[in-house]
Amino acid sequence: METSLYKEAGVDIDAATDAVDRIKPAVRSTYGPEVLADVGSFGGLFALQNLPGQPVLVASTDSVGTKAELGARLGRWSSLGHDIVNHCVNDILVQNARPLFFLDYLATSKVSPAAIEEIVVGIAEACRFAGCALLGGEIAEMPGVYTDGAYDIVGSIVGLVDRTTLLPHPEQMQEGDLLFGMPSSGPHTNGYTLIRKALAGKDLEQPLHDGGPTIADAVLAPHRCYVPEIDRIQAAGIGLKGMAHITGGGLLDNTPRVLPDQLAAEFVIESERIPVLFQRLVQWSGMQGLEPFRVLNMGVGMVLIVDPADASTLQTAAPEAFPLGKLVARDGDPVRIRQI
Structure with missing residues (x-):
């Protein structure tokens, strides 16, 4: 040849x-x-x-x-x-x-x-x-x-x-509108430069926790597609006012992309809702304060903005959706995060 x-x-x-x-x-x-x-x-x-x-x-x-x-x-x-x-x-x-x-x-x-x-x-x-x-x-x-x-x-x-x-509808958003989260399958496709550093020296074939997936399976879980859930929500007659895909920049940087200038997102994060993988990644990486909510999605893959009257219907159409907070008047930062 x-x-x-x-x-x-x-x-x-x-x-x-x-x-x-x-x-x-x-x-x-x-x-x-x-x-x-x-x-x-x-x-x-x-x-x-x-x-x-x-x-x-x-x-x-x-x-x-x-x-x-x-x-x-x-x-x-x-x-x-x-x-x-x-x-x-x-x-x-x-x-x-x-x-x-x-x-x-x-x-x-x-x-x-x-x-x-x-x-x-x-x-x-x-x-x-x-x-x-x-x-x-x-x-x-x-x-x-x-x-x-x-x-x-x-x-x-x-x-x-x-x-x-077309979405979003910032002109329809108002104080009191509710924020719901759709769970992520893992870090999706963001934060991996720090994740890889945090995992250095660890046995990735060990279980993340008792009875749980291996560390490798958890961190490499595929990015979730939300089309079926959004289709069901809209088929139920819910008029979504906006959605934010939580990618690089986390809740802090992605949510403001769909908000009007006069409103801010006030998130109330229940610590027990944060998946174990993200708790471990925060611990192993040494991140503090709000940095995890800018580097990682912290278990939230998509944020939905709805009228309070639609909350019950939304959770029936998409049972995995969970309350995350509400829209408030903006006085400074466009996102506020409070952990409880």
């Missing part, structure tokens, strides 16, 4: 081709009749036909971040695929959009077709769950840019919402 100077330099085109061949069934499993181009096309094609009302496209992009390093080290590839899709889906969900299609970008120092296959299988599973097509992607092998074994897992999403149903 002819020697490949490119392969000797560190890029194996055959490995990338093998990876693409491996992922084709998973990618095609997300296709509906709207997808007009097959795997390998230069551009993904998605037909928009007979859209009612005032359709608005909503786009977002994000990364799994340094959670990918921990997942790669432990060989937990598939869950990382779920992470990137669900993060992006939730980001557009807060504007009341539902996903149409998703694109991924996977970069590494050396392509492992088996690892790429597992990641994309996870991506495809998450896309099917959320109801969107995996329309395209890129596999980049860049030795010298990424350290050996490192992966960068990035995704972009495009969704659709009718302009008349």
Whole structure:
């Protein structure tokens, strides 16, 4: 066989081709009749036909971040695929959009077709769950840019919402509106640079607590997708005034993104509601004061803002939702957190 100077330099085109061949069934499993181009096309094609009302496209992009390093080290590839899709889906969900299609970008120092296959299988599973097509992607092998074994897992999403149903509605928010939390499955995709430092030297296969999951399982639990819960809430006739996806920046930085200037979020956090994993991470990392609520989601993946009259109906439609506080007049900081 002819020697490949490119392969000797560190890029194996055959490995990338093998990876693409491996992922084709998973990618095609997300296709509906709207997808007009097959795997390998230069551009993904998605037909928009007979859209009612005032359709608005909503786009977002994000990364799994340094959670990918921990997942790669432990060989937990598939869950990382779920992470990137669900993060992006939730980001557009807060504007009341539902996903149409998703694109991924996977970069590494050396392509492992088996690892790429597992990641994309996870991506495809998450896309099917959320109801969107995996329309395209890129596999980049860049030795010298990424350290050996490192992966960068990035995704972009495009969704659709009718302009008349866009969220949030800051003009409708008022003092006394209630804040509810939807539980997270774990740290989701944020805080992992500190989490990895806090876990240094620990046996990740040990149980987090008696009868609980291992530390590895707990910290690598996939980012949760909230589409089914929000669908049920809205089907029950609840007019959500706003939602905040609690990602990097935690409750402190994400909640103000959907609030009007004159209102603040007053959270009352019951210490017993904070999941054990987050209690341990705070202890192991040495974080104090409000820092945990800016670095981690602390068990809250999504904040919902509703009229008090809708509280009972909301908890019937989404039994996991729990009260977190209320909106108050702003006098200084846009978020206040009180632990009890």
